[in-house]
Amino acid sequence: MTAALRVMTPGLMTTLQDLGRPGYQHLGVPVSGALDQVSFRAANLLVGNAEGVGALEIAYQGPTLSVEADSIRIAVAGGRAPIDVLLANSEGGSSRRIAPCESARLLRGEVLKIGALSGSAVAYLAVEGGFAIAPVLGSQSTLTRAAIGGFKGRALKAADVLPLKQAAAAQRDESILPSIDLAPPKRVRIVLGPQDDHFRPASLRTLLASTYTVSPASDRMGMRLEGPPLGHSSKGYDIVSDGIALGSIQVPGNGLPIILLADRQTTGGYCKVATVISADIAPLGRLTPGASIAFAAVTIEAAEAAARQLACDIATLAASITPVRHRSVIDPKRLMVENLVSGVVSARGSGEA
């Protein structure tokens, strides 16, 4: 019998994602991939996977999945949600709650129920070994718009059966990540261009001085913003189509910025006033409709330094993952000796230390 997770309820928009599908943009294929690649990597590392193994991206409301394998090891990282393990057919009396950013082992017949997210629009469910789903053009990422990759090219539906690579997960100490900083940056950093010359100088001042609000019309392709419109110069808003980078801020005729995210189109004909720097893309992916967003312009050199800093932060995150002993044998004195207690306390706190 094939090891699998069976979807009982799919959640709002649950898709298989990894670090994306670069290399085919010249054929019109968007890159896709996890919106919050920091949390995505953390979930994988917690279950002992390489950081880029395909995992489920959960948006706003989590799925309920039944374990059809001898045993599995999972971890959820990103937005915080109630994560309950129920026995199939139970009346709800025998559930146990598991913590985010901590791996857990589940047995055949158990049901994993992930509730509504808070603190971020997305969370990631990684499974030890990953999903036995063939990559498309080198990636398991789902691009629903073109029905490419992931599970049948679409978001999960009830009764889907997701095959797993591993039939069982060996017993071992579970892993815990003390904290991930999910706090939004005070100002999202941008590099002006490539078409900032299509805007009046006053519009650039408006962009940098105003607070925008994330529109409910946002999705994995683009984050639409509401706020003061940006007037174009006499050059207008239409350009002869050119390439689109991750984080491009395009401004169509109505003057309202759209930040292009993971599922962005490869090319486009609206002018782009600026580009969000790569280090601030994951925090953007966490924002929910109604969130406020303000911008600060930085140089390319500062953006590149921030990218290197983020790589260091991710390495630090990976190094901070520690084994956790079984609950019943936790001895605070021993934890103190092993200098783990601060991490444990932090994980039980806001999770945003």
Add this chain to the structure above:
Amino acid sequence: MAPPRFLPAGDTALVVEFGDRVDAHLSALVLALAQKLEAAAPAGVVETVPTFRSLMVHYDPLQTSHADLRRAIAPLLQGLEAAPIAGRRWRIPACYDASLGLDLADVAQRTGLDPAQVVERHSQTSQLVYMMGFLPGLPYLGGLSGEFALPRRENPRVKVPKGSIAVAMSMSVVYPQESPGGWHILARTPVPLWNMRKTPPALLAAGDQVTFLPLSLREYELMLAKAAAAELVLTPEGPPTRGQHA
């Protein structure tokens, strides 16, 4: 002509811009630079995306930098020649029947031509694939004469059927799958433009030349059935003409 401009696109991409027009000469320069850059393979380049008038270079800021890449690309621009790319020549079957070419009558009215003239001019003009974009496998074809310089539809369609061939701004696009779209639909092709079982999955590539072969509705349906059974194979026509292609 003004020298190419380097434009920033954040810390993961830069743009080499040759101009701001749809123009075969600019496009040839873009494709020539893409080839040279692929051969030079400077560290940290993830991929390049040719467009009508610019090359976007996506890079990994942990392996290179905007400044380093500019230094690597600048010498490639010296003496860059718009040598025509060795593109393939395609004759793509297309049915212009009114049941599939939903806007044929409208385009005829707007251009002052009769529908048969629209079909003749659209199908017989050799069009250049300037770039691929918007959707996997979707080509932007240029080269139509001025009467096809129509603006996009005022009310874009929510669903344009798969295979639709549409015009606007003297260009054509072919929708590889059902999609929203605002261009004027003239015809539909039974040929899949995107096939995951093939490597590469896109039928066309930037630099290819395309004409269309008008089909009757009956021929279209037969070919569509063949395509559904994966028995429809379209091959490019002969080798590129000597002297016209590099």
